[in-house]
Amino acid sequence: MCLKLHRLSSTFRTTSIALLTTAALSSSLLQADILASWDTWTDASGSNADETLTGFSATMTNSAGSNNIHGSFGSDDGTYGDDVSGASTSPGALLLSETSGSDLLEFTITNNSGQDFNIGTLHFDFAPRQNGNEVAHGYNTFVLSYVSGGLGPDSTEIDTQTGLSNVVLDGTDKAISAYPGYDYSLAASLTDTILSHGESAKFSIAFSGQTDETIGGNEGRNTSSILDNLAFQGAVIPEPSSLALLLLSGLGFLFLRRRS
Ligand SMILES: [Ca+2]
Ligand SMILES: [Ca+2]
Numbered sequence: 001m002c003l004k005l006h007r008l009s010s011t012f013r014t015t016s017i018a019l020l021t022t023a024a025l026s027s028s029l030l031q032a033d034i035l036a037s038w039d040t041w042t043d044a045s046g047s048n049a050d051e052t053l054t055g056f057s058a059t060m061t062n063s064a065g066s067n068n069i070h071g072s073f074g075s076d077d078g079t080y081g082d083d084v085s086g087a088s089t090s091p092g093a094l095l096l097s098e099t100s101g102s103d104l105l106e107f108t109i110t111n112n113s114g115q116d117f118n119i120g121t122l123h124f125d126f127a128p129r130q131n132g133n134e135v136a137h138g139y140n141t142f143v144l145s146y147v148s149g150g151l152g153p154d155s156t157e158i159d160t161q162t163g164l165s166n167v168v169l170d171g172t173d174k175a176i177s178a179y180p181g182y183d184y185s186l187a188a189s190l191t192d193t194i195l196s197h198g199e200s201a202k203f204s205i206a207f208s209g210q211t212d213e214t215i216g217g218n219e220g221r222n223t224s225s226i227l228d229n230l231a232f233q234g235a236v237i238p239e240p241s242s243l244a245l246l247l248l249s250g251l252g253f254l255f256l257r258r259r260s
């Protein structure tokens with residue numbers, strides 16, 4: 001009876017240790033970092049990300065050419081999309097063109113870290129803008145796509161949103177506000193989410209559905225939309241050698257515990 005109990009508790013201990021080892025392994029695999037982010041828009045042209053993980057670089061281009069960084073507007077909810085904390089709550093955002101009927105933003109992220117990364121998620125805050133009770137509104141449609149590069153397949157549509165609600169900005173009212181968040185798991189759309197060392201990946205957001213002001217001498221004004229708190233998140237893929245070491249140390253620990 002006593003022996004049986006001892007065996008049972010030993011089995012329990014072994015199972016617990018095995019589970020703990022697996023948990024430690026999983027969390028080391030799933031540890032996600034922000035790889036690149038735009039939240040303060042410190043670069044006046046907005047082309048370079050505000051922050052990148054060591055070894056990463058990221059740039060943005062836009063087709064309309066009349067976007068501007070606005071120092072008084074911005075999302076103040078402190079999150080990239082809805083899910084990732086750590087975004088700046090200070091003013092500063094990208095105002096999307098007031099005069100173009102459409103705009104294409106392209107974001108390119110490059111990995112020169114010496115290690116391979118899983119690009120797990122993409123996050124941003126976005127709102128079409130309406131000025132007071134004027135009828136014009138900013139882009140209420142966007143299509144998010146993976147364009148080309150080290151992930152795949154190329155030209156994959158990730159999401160389309162239409163009929164987005166306007167955020168009314170009358171003067172400075174709601175210039176700083178908790179704009180709606182968008183969060184995407186890339187594995188839901190892409191079969192290759194591994195950005196190997198030396199690879200780049202380009203994503204695009206195509207905006208449309210803007211209407212221009214047609215009354216009161218404000219034609220083409222006050223319809224600029226707001227983009228803020230954009231971030232790519234991902235996790236390093238452990239080297240096969242460090243993975244093996246981790247497994248071996250776990251097994252060695254088990255062996256010692258069984259002998260004791
Ligand atoms: Ca901001
Ligand atoms: Ca947010």
Ligand SMILES: [Ca+2]
Nearest residue numbers: 150151192194
């Ligand atoms: Ca790849």
